[in-house]
Amino acid sequence: MNTHTAKQYDVRALNARHHVHPMADPKANRAQPPLILAGGSGCYVTDIDGKRYLDSAAGLWNVIVGHGRAEVKAAIVEQLDRLAYYQIQGLSNPAAIELSARLAELFAWEGMTHVLFSSGGGDAVEGALKLVRQYWKLAGEPARTKIISLEYGYHGTHFGGLSANGNAQYRAPYEPLMPGFTQIPSPYLYRNPWTRDPLELGRIAANLLEQEIQRQGTRTVAAFLAEPIQGAGGLIVPPPNYWPLVREICDRHGVLLIADEVITAFGRPGAMSGSRLWGVKPDIMAIAKGINSGYVPLGATLWSDRVAKVWEKTDPLAPIMHGYTYSGHALACAAANATLDIVVREDLPGNAAARGAELLARLAKYPECYPFVGDVRGCGLMVAVDFVKSQATKEPFTAADALPSKISQIGRSLGLMLRLAGPSRIVLSPPLVITAGETALLADLLDRTLDQALA
Ligand SMILES: Cc1ncc(COP(=O)(O)O)c(C=O)c1O
Secondary structure, three states: OOHHHHHHHHHHHHHHHHOOOOOOOOOHHHHOOOOOEEEEEEOEEEEOOOOEEEEOOHHHHOOOOOEOOHHHHHHHHHHHHHOOOOOOOOOOOHHHHHHHHHHHHHOOOOOEEEEEEEOOHHHHHHHHHHHHHHHHHHOOOOOOOEEEEEOOOOOOOOHHHHHOOOOHHHHHHHOOOOOOEEEEOOOOOOOOOOOOOHHHHHHHHHHHHHHHHHHHOHHHEEEEEEOOOEOOOOOEOOOOOHHHHHHHHHHHHOOEEEEEOOOOOOOOOOOOOHHHHOOOOOOEEEEOHHHHOOOOOOEEEEEEHHHHHHHHOOOOOOOOOOOOOOOOOHHHHHHHHHHHHHHHHOOHHHHHHHHHHHHHHHHOOHHHHOOOEEEEEEEOOEEEEEEEEEOOOOEEOOOOOOHHHHHHHHHHHOOEEOEEOOOOEEEEOOOOOOOHHHHHHHHHHHHHHHHHHHO
16 A cells, blocks of 8 residues: 555545534445545546546535636735734725625625625525514514525525525424424426416415415515525526516515525526526625635625615614624635636626526436436526436435435546435536536536436
8 A cells, every 4th residue: 555545545534533524424424435525626626536527516506716716816815915814893804895895886786785794605694584683673663573485495504594494304303493484385397286387387486475474464574585596405496477576575565585695696597696687686685605616615695775774773773793703704805806806707697698508408308318307407507407216206216215326426437526416306506617618528428427327
């Protein structure tokens, strides 16, 4: 055993012994040791044995400008040379100030003017949930505390976001969760009991929101929280009339609309935000992930002047009692400023729209080719391949079934990093800088992966 191999052996053993991985039983670490990654460049990552993989997941949706971007690294190093960190309670730093102004400019269409930094997506959602409760207290309607969200919704793993989560798998181990949270059915075209017609589904699903607001008691509902395209819970692309109808309903009942744009902000759906894709201006946005392409943890809660104005009148002062040690971390903000330069300069929303359309067109044939593929759907560079035990019944695979993880292993053996989102689906969410050639390669590798799985 040479020293290089011995070192790898130690790394694997130490990982199995000490390193607990999110969303996994700790002992699964021993039975199925994770791949250990050591390098990355552009749309590729490399493991500790030097094997290269095309990264179809962009890490966890977030590495939008690709791995190893020199401009982002330079911005972090430059900031590091000046001041790595100082807290921002009653203080500030130029990188955070510049970023807050940039975000207001980037999301001017959405009407966002105020920026509260956090350390990630779940934190940004918590900020939004607490903000709406405080808003209604200040606005003189303290009974408006309830949050309505969507089945299959994912809003992070803190108790607030988890209470809004629409998936029992995440909720059950940690119940009881917070009171005052309810979920309504999603506008899920592939799986719904009502209709195959998208616009009819949009109307039905939006009506369910109005019914829920009325059932709860209009003046007790603080906000509706949803992802413009549901990501982790199933990649559910709503019909185009859904969000405009949701906005109308929220307005009719004075309910605030929180768009969880943690995945969808900065171009992934083929527009600068999911809200903009649907032509809807939310009251509050939670953003993270693509904000600095995952180089340093960062998130933010954004809101409009309409929301901000209740704070203008408060006497005595009404501090926003929410924040983190790492809110507005200078290194994270510097990385974000460099990332957002790239997003705009390289028109990443435009590239996501073009490459996403090519990918979807290539994969559309899958349900005819593979009996275990039930549906292929997507929007921009958010594409899901749904696996089913039977196309007729649409029964999904469970964690006990071997096929989906087999597919992921075959992909890796061919040099394709695939991400299983739940036990019965792969989600393709490559870096937004992916080229047409790399998109075609991704589709080729996935064809070969599924061919081998079929064989
Ligand atoms: C829509 C959405 N909201 C919130 C989160 C939580 O973000 P984080 O994992 O950074 O806390 C995620 C993470 O995937 C997400 O997809």
